[in-house]
Amino acid sequence: MALIISKAGLKAKEKELELLKKKLSELRVFKGSIAIHSGDAWHDNNDFEQCEIDERGLLKRISDLSAEIDSATIVDDDLSNSNIVTYGAKVTIQLSRNGKDMPKNTILFSDSDESSEFMKVSANSPLGNTIYQKEEGYIGTYTVDTNVFTVKILKIEY
Numbered sequence: 001m002a003l004i005i006s007k008a009g010l011k012a013k014e015k016e017l018e019l020l021k022k023k024l025s026e027l028r029v030f031k032g033s034i035a036i037h038s039g040d041a042w043h044d045n046n047d048f049e050q051c052e053i054d055e056r057g058l059l060k061r062i063s064d065l066s067a068e069i070d071s072a073t074i075v076d077d078d079l080s081n082s083n084i085v086t087y088g089a090k091v092t093i094q095l096s097r098n099g100k101d102m103p104k105n106t107i108l109f110s111d112s113d114e115s116s117e118f119m120k121v122s123a124n125s126p127l128g129n130t131i132y133q134k135e136e137g138y139i140g141t142y143t144v145d146t147n148v149f150t151v152k153i154l155k156i157e158y
Helices: 006-036 046-071 128-132
Strands: 005-006 073-075 090-097 105-109 119-121 140-144 147-157
Touching: 005 006, 006 046, 090 128, 105 128, 119 128, 128 140, 128 147
Parallel strands: 005 073, 105 119
Antiparallel strands: 090 105, 090 147, 140 147
16 A cells, blocks of 8 residues: 655655665764774674664665655645545544444544644554545444454544
8 A cells, every 4th residue: 555645744754764864874974984993894893784784774764765755645635624534634533443332532634743632643554544535424444453443433623
């Protein structure tokens, strides 16, 4: 499934990618200084070997994040006068797990890092994917591990 993300969420991902690239650049400078002073053979220089490991990890994270950004579906729905769940909606839901009702909960449909008094859910989570672009009264199910959840949308606010 492709990443579904708002324009604000995309900006955050792009910022994260830039920070990772900066971190990689700094690591490579440090790695070079270690190689100059202590040699670049892994068996002689544990710090150099650790830099190599860290570099590979950062390269993987940069590659994965770049692919995620490139394949993302960007949504910036202006449905503030709508009764459809999308980014920015405050949604009151009733969940049940394996047939047992859980307390009603209000969630914020968001992919931002901003703090909120509500639990945040994005379209990329099992719950978010189930209720994304659905209307009040919708009942759907999703599975996490061996648990089957049923969700009912009680109220949508913007």
